[in-house]
Amino acid sequence: MGKNVFIYTFGCQMNVHDSEKMLGVLSQGGYQNVTSPEEADLIIFNTCAIRAKAEQKFFSQLGRMKPLKRRNPNLQIAVGGCVAQETQKKIFSRAPYVDIVFGPQNINSLNQLLDQGRKLAVADNPGLAESEFDIVRDSSFRAWVAIMYGCNNYCSYCIVPYTRGREVSRPSDHIVEEIRDLHKLGYKEVTLLGQNVNSYRSDTDFPGLLEKIDATGIARVRFMTSHPRDMSRELVAALAGLPSVCEHIHLPMQSGSDRILSLMNRGYGFADYRDKIAMLRAEIPGIAVTGDIIVGFPGETDEDYQATLSAIQEIEYDGLFAFMYSKRQGTKASSLDSQVPESVKSERLNNLLKIQEQITENKNRCLENAELEILVEGPAENDPARLMGRSRANKIVSFADNGERAGEIIRIRVTRAHMHTLEGINLAINSHIV
Numbered sequence: 001m002g003k004n005v006f007i008y009t010f011g012c013q014m015n016v017h018d019s020e021k022m023l024g025v026l027s028q029g030g031y032q033n034v035t036s037p038e039e040a041d042l043i044i045f046n047t048c049a050i051r052a053k054a055e056q057k058f059f060s061q062l063g064r065m066k067p068l069k070r071r072n073p074n075l076q077i078a079v080g081g082c083v084a085q086e087t088q089k090k091i092f093s094r095a096p097y098v099d100i101v102f103g104p105q106n107i108n109s110l111n112q113l114l115d116q117g118r119k120l121a122v123a124d125n126p127g128l129a130e131s132e133f134d135i136v137r138d139s140s141f142r143a144w145v146a147i148m149y150g151c152n153n154y155c156s157y158c159i160v161p162y163t164r165g166r167e168v169s170r171p172s173d174h175i176v177e178e179i180r181d182l183h184k185l186g187y188k189e190v191t192l193l194g195q196n197v198n199s200y201r202s203d204t205d206f207p208g209l210l211e212k213i214d215a216t217g218i219a220r221v222r223f224m225t226s227h228p229r230d231m232s233r234e235l236v237a238a239l240a241g242l243p244s245v246c247e248h249i250h251l252p253m254q255s256g257s258d259r260i261l262s263l264m265n266r267g268y269g270f271a272d273y274r275d276k277i278a279m280l281r282a283e284i285p286g287i288a289v290t291g292d293i294i295v296g297f298p299g300e301t302d303e304d305y306q307a308t309l310s311a312i313q314e315i316e317y318d319g320l321f322a323f324m325y326s327k328r329q330g331t332k333a334s335s336l337d338s339q340v341p342e343s344v345k346s347e348r349l350n351n352l353l354k355i356q357e358q359i360t361e362n363k364n365r366c367l368e369n370a371e372l373e374i375l376v377e378g379p380a381e382n383d384p385a386r387l388m389g390r391s392r393a394n395k396i397v398s399f400a401d402n403g404e405r406a407g408e409i410i411r412i413r414v415t416r417a418h419m420h421t422l423e424g425i426n427l428a429i430n431s432h433i434v
């Protein structure tokens, strides 16, 4: 009889995709995915170490597994992902009922690890990074495709290079074959994943890879995450010239202060960043720009913070992911003096978010009456009579449910803009309104 697996996934899209890979590998070992931990023979925690909060959330969730294990001694509990790689000993001492701890690059050995049994900690084996996986995908029309693993950048606040190792790019023909297969299966959109996709390099570079992917015929290509330093003129030209590449760039700025950017070891100043955004906007009309900001990096003064506020007002992001700096043991920034008090960080964050909300709303208002191509995803949140989808610029648009199917590409006219979403009408159905 088959066995059941339940996966808790924390953190970024890379982790969401790693969970899809885990399910693919485990399905070969006779496991099927279930929707509650109570039904499971195996519970996996796919953890994230980027922020202290995500790690705390994981440990508190892990604590809740103790009674399940007591009720079912055959239940196996495994911990994977970035926290696993960093803190194997801590996991076993805080939760002795955990059976296996494995790193992000050991996913394809999961069945063997489970067979080997209890109290097993496996460090990463970089040799496995290029292995190809069977994947159980969450969606039948949008897919994540990992193009590279690891990161060579060592931003001073970031734990990723220590947990996921140095950059390894997948060969371009493997990636293209995967996307060609997805296209044949009816997938409409792929999102290429890597910690810094711009530095992809195998037999070709990232612009070359995009060109090959465009030729597969897949309708939409997205990618994340980009590093501003590696956003080259050639890449901007490729983004502008390839019809499948969506008009959206996520380009983390992190701070508007050159002093802080240098302490962060980001390799660019605000002026470079601003110039790259200007180049993107000049070459790709209508491109949406989103970014990341960290407030309260060690030593961030009021002046530095003000520089960030003016920067976000100048850039006018379509959307912004802003976070308070979170101290991660083992990173360079964790040993810097002058850590900013939590209360100051939180005040700075709230203030920044308020300013950005106004900018987001203004940007959305500019889209009223615009015609957009939408990939239909499914029911709209909070309104069963409506469906929702995403534009090529990644704007969420809701519209009346006229039987459109998830995975269908339609054209919409925007009738109303809100802070985080747009409302529209399907032009094929409401042609008299055009």
Ligand code: SF4
Binding pocket: 151, 152, 153, 154, 155, 158, 159, 160, 161, 195, 196, 227
């Ligand atoms: S680019 Fe910097 S922030 Fe991004 S994963 Fe690499 S080290 Fe971390």
